[in-house]
Amino acid sequence: DLHKTTKVATAALGRTLTATSIMGLMMKNDGDKLTVILKGGGPIGSILVTSNSKGIVKGYVSNPNVEVEDYPNGKLNVAGAVGQDGVIRVIKDFGLKEPYNGAYPINSGEIAQDFTNYFAMSEQTPSVVSLGVYTREDEVEYAGGFIVQLMPDATEEVISQLEKNIAEIPSVTDMLKSGCKPEDMLERVLFGLSPKVLEKNEVTFECDCSKERMAEALISIGKHSLTELIEEDKGAEVGCQFCNQKYNFAE
Ligand code: ZN
Helix, strand or coil: CCCCCCHHHHHHHHHHHHHHHHHHHCCCCCCCEEEEEEECCCCCCEEEEEEECCCCEEEEECCCCCCCCCCCCCCCCHHHHHCCCEEEEEEEECCCCCCEEEEEEECCCCCHHHHHHHHHHHCCCCEEEEEEEEEECCEEEEEEEEEEECCCCCCHHHHHHHHHHHHHCCCHHHHHHCCCCHHHHHHHHCCCCCCCCCCCCCCCECCCCCHHHHHHHHHCCCHHHHHHHHHHHCEEEEECCCCCCEEEEEC
């Protein structure tokens, strides 16, 4: 709604928002911040999403109007929009001097697989990432997903049970369509492994922009440019990339 995205852009942004929200929840401290940027060389341009440690996300794509032909089976061709020649960049800011910043090649463009590869390459953690966004007309009806990672001491037994489960479960979108809640998906993914729910979080898309922050951004362009704005435009309109809110500043 905020970004007026086409269906395929909605799917790409929704998948990235979901994965980034889950990864945000993996961070430990309140002030931790995560940014994921996917740039696969496709017509969507970049997808940029940030999350805090509560899984509250915001994000945008550089070309929300992107249109690509669907796959022959009628599914949205997300890889066609994202591209398969570029990088997934993950920036983790834990409030230290230098944030963690890692970039790894994109080779799927369908996003979930690209996150899986990221975990394998950056953290050497075998993971399964599954994401789904279901749109009807122009509305998102369901969106969700899961990330499962192996603990270093996982036994062969656990691994083969997990592999069996993953091979047998329906897609995330089908599970959501049939009314599955996150706990139900968990039960299916971790079938036979007696999962326990340790914590629940309400996640959402939320922007934290404000007129004060936009004023700071305006100030940072410098006296010369500000004087130009005042003399030529008699004021300024500054838009937030994340939520498209417009802020007006008078002369
Ligand atoms: Zn905003």
